[in-house]
Amino acid sequence: MDISKVMFSKEQIHNKVLELAGKIQKDYEGEHVFVIGILKGACVFVSDLIREIDLPITLDFMSVSSYGMSTESSGVVKIIKDLDMDITGMNVIIVEDIIDTGLTLNYLREYLGARHVKSLKICTLLDKPHRRKCDVVADYVGFEIEDKFIVGYGIDCKEQYRNLPYIAAID
């Protein structure tokens, strides 16, 4: 597989992170926010995002996987690591790198929503709305993209390319 072209540069991503962080900071003014980064894909994005939000933040991670070594979702969301902390009564933001079929977030929304949180929102850097298999809408979206398989900035193809500082499509 080859990387076809850079879709979003390091600078474009940085500007988008600042924009999303600014919106979150404004919306949650005076509140404590519990951020859940969804590993592995969101590891880079969530690290950059939280450092631009000037609010009290608690950070935890879940690790889930449905693509494995494939470029198609298996349709089964497997929890590899659950939360370490209790989120009861918290303002929770789930941070994802990409929403594609929506199966991962549909599962996580139900799983986490059942824990009596104060509020639950979704922030994603990338969104492929035309690929949805279930009804998931994010509250904060970085870039809407067409139906291409994406790599870089934490996002993999067969566990490679997560370290690219830019986002690219793959052939």
Ligand SMILES: O=P(O)(O)OC[C@H]1O[C@H](OP(=O)(O)OP(=O)(O)O)[C@H](O)[C@@H]1O
């Ligand atoms: O909307 P969907 O079709 O469910 O796809 C989105 C999910 O797929 C990727 O994770 P993956 O399962 O590949 O695990 P990874 O984050 O460890 O790469 C990505 O990081 C999202 O979590």
Ligand code: HPA
């Ligand atoms: O476009 C993608 N790239 C990598 N992983 C993914 N998981 C869902 N969509 C994608």
Ligand SMILES: [Mg+2]
């Ligand atoms: Mg993956």
